Structure formats: structure tokens, C-alpha cells
Amino acid sequence: MKKILFVTHAASYGGAELFLRDVVLHARSSGQEWPVIFLADGPLKTDLIDAGATAKTVSAGAQILKLKRGSNVREALSALYSIYAVVKVLAKEFRNYDVICANSQKSLFIAGLAARLARKPFVWILHDLVSDQSFSGAMRRALVFFANHMTSAVVANSYAAKDALVQCGGKADKISVVYNGFDFDTNFGDNATERDRATLLGEAGLSDLPTVGLFGRIAQWKGQHVLIEAVERVPRLQAIIVGDATYQDGSYFDQIRAMVEDRNLSHRVKFLGFRKDVQRLMATVDIVAHTSTEPEPFGRVIVEGMAQRRPVIATRGGGVGEIIDHPTNGILCEAGDSVALAEAMRAIITDDAMASRLAEAGYQKVTARFSIERSVRDLKDVFDGLSRA
Ligand code: UDP
Ligand code: GLC
DSSP states (O other): OOOEEEEESOOSSOHHHHHHHHHHHHHHHTTOOOOEEESSOOHHHHHHHHTTOOEEEOOOOHHHHTOOTTOOHHHHHHTHHHHHHHHHHHHHHHTTOSEEEEOSHHHHHHHHHHHHHHTOOEEEEEOSOOSTTTSOHHHHHHHHHHHHHTOSEEEESSHHHHHHHHHTTOOGGGEEEOOOOBOHHHHSOOOOOHHHHHHHHHHHTOOSSOEEEEESOOOGGGTHHHHHHHHHHSTTOEEEEEOOOTTSOSHHHHHHHHHHHHTTOTTTEEEEESOSOHHHHHHHOSEEEOOOSSOOSOOHHHHHHHHTTOOEEEESSGGGGGTOOTTTSSEEEOTTOHHHHHHHHHHHHHOHHHHHHHHHHHHHHHHHHOBHHHHHHHHHHHHHTOOOO
């Protein structure tokens, strides 16, 4: 059995990190230890250790962690010295492993150099759509260079993510797709009873009216403002907005809080902050919405809503079309179209048969396609297929 080591830069609760947590824990329960090196400390590392997995931090230092998707060449160069130091430490760590796998962009660069130094096969898991919408030209070129020349294989989280990288010059024959996988047996399907629903809505300060839930990081491109605009158009519809401004400065969060106040929606729209019980909350709402205003690379929250047997309305684009087959097992709206979102929500809350049909078809789709067993097996196939550095 090959010895695999994962490296990722952040240990906070983003989708890419939760993907990593789930595959590491599932691999472990099926007898394979996949240790993780984080380049900065955070709660996800603690969760993994608490669950019995092997995780540690090799700190990358502030200069490196400050680098962003839009960083220019000067900022990248100023981080060089710290990169050199951490690469040396990592290369030493890598000696004991057969395959090194980076789960983020920063770890692609840093672990990629270290893997080259240690002469180990290197895999990059790509969780983003590498496009000119979200990356500077220098960053795109660097990502494509590393993907093509420093990896043995690239794993994309959707065909959309694979295609975007290929469009920028990535070599298609190096890239396979492994979807996020979910443990449907233990984490889902605990449909809330009427009493659970009343309790959770009561705790949120809402009444027993139809409720939509939006789950995810509070960030402009996640489009929480689109949901607020749509809710304003549907009288007697309430909303919970769940998540925190992870990786952001919080100014967008302030804006949307003010938006709710200004539109007198405070009694109908509640912010619940970051929650660890997303599945329970999903089970209490009538609709799960996804409102990203840019193409979503994959969209875990969409699968989670469908797995919880909720009707899901999502933004068309990116990997979302690989999850939802509109209008069979979910509804797709154009990015930013709050009118269409309002109409779709109105249709669902007034047509129980439609809501149940979507929910059931959604459940069937995701449980058949996005299991954690399949993701771990697909990843293992990639690792097993590698022969050389
Ligand atoms: N999530 C969570 N608590 C929250 C908000 C979100 O645990 O308060 C989880 C959510 O269940 C999902 C992940 O964060 O698993 C978000 O992943 P997604 O792929 O939807 O978006 P990303 O943040 O990675 O862009
Ligand atoms: C990234 C993407 C998100 C995806 C997640 C897991 O954070 O933004 O769309 O679901 O990674 O692959």
C-alpha cells in the first residue's frame, strides 16, 4: 500500500478543507492512514486529531500565507525566502512517503517544490475554476506551469474545474476528476421532526412559516445579497443565512446586515453565523438555496441540501450542472437573478408535490453519485496509477 501524505495551507472550515477531512477520515476507517501537514494552524487540524487521524503543522509564515489569487510578481518574490525555508523542512518530511498530495494552491507551489527536491510523485487537488474572473494573469500562468511541469497528476473537483484549467493551458491528459464525497449513512437523512423544526426556528427568532436556508462562507461572490433581494419579493417567506466571513475582511457581511435592516427584513431574515450542525439546519428548512454570482467550482452545500431531501435552487454554471439536472432534481437560475430565484421559491412553497418530487429525485441523484466511498476509491486509483516523480 502506498504511503500518501497530504499538504494543505489552511486548517479552517472551507469546502476544500472539509473535502480533505472527509476523505482522510473515511480512508482511515477503511484501514489506510493518510496524514496531513497544514501550513497554518486551525480548527480543522484539531478536529482531525480528535478523530484519531494524524495531522501536524509546518508553519509557512506570514509572507507566504499573505499571498492571494491576485498577488503580483513583487509580492510573490518577497515571499521567496520564507518559501525556501519551509520547502527544506517539507522535503525532509516527504522522505518517508510514496506520494505527496497538495490540496490547495499555496500548497501546490510550496509542496510542489519540496516534492521535486525530495524526488517524490506529486499530485495537486484543484478546487477552483482557474479563470481570468478570479485569478490574476501571473497567478494563472504560475498555476498552469506547476500543474503541467511539477505534478505527476492533477485531480479536479469537477469537469468544469478541469475544463477551465485546460482552457488556460493545462494538460488535459494529466487531469482526472474526483468529486467531493459524503457519508450518507452517518451524516444525513435525519429529517427534522416538526418539534425540531419549531425549536430551531424559535432559536433563530423565526416563526413557523416557509423558510429558505443559504449555507456557506459570507463573501460577495457567494451572493447572499441575491437571496435577500429575492426574499423581499416573496411575502411570508423567511430565510436563515448560515456561515461566517471565512477568508474575508467582513465588510461584505456588514453590507448585507445593513441591507436586511434597510429593507425592514430583520424579522424574516436571520444570520446564524458559522454552524457545525449544517445538516440539522438543512433538515429544518423548506428550500436550500445556492446563490453564487460567479461559477461555482463544485458546491458541497448543493449536494448536502439534496442529501437532506430538500428541494435545492442553485446558480447555473461551473460544476453545479454536474450535480443538478434542471428541472428534474433541482432548479437552476442565472447568476444574480433574484427575480427568477423568487419565482422558483414561490413555486416550491406553494406546490408540495413539486417540492417532494425535486427532493426525492435530488436525494436519489446525490446518493448514487457523490458517496465518500467513491471519492476515496477514485483518489486511490490516481495514487496507485503513479509510477515516478
Ligand atoms: N459549512 C459549515 N458551516 C457553516 C457554513 C458552511 O460547516 O456555517 C460547510 C458546508 O456544510 C459545506 C462547506 O462549508 O460543506 C462549504 O463548501 P462549498 O463547497 O459549498 O463552498 P466553499 O466554501 O468551499 O466555496
Ligand atoms: C472550493 C470551491 C467549492 C467546492 C469546494 C470543495 O472551496 O469553491 O465550489 O465545492 O472547494 O471541492
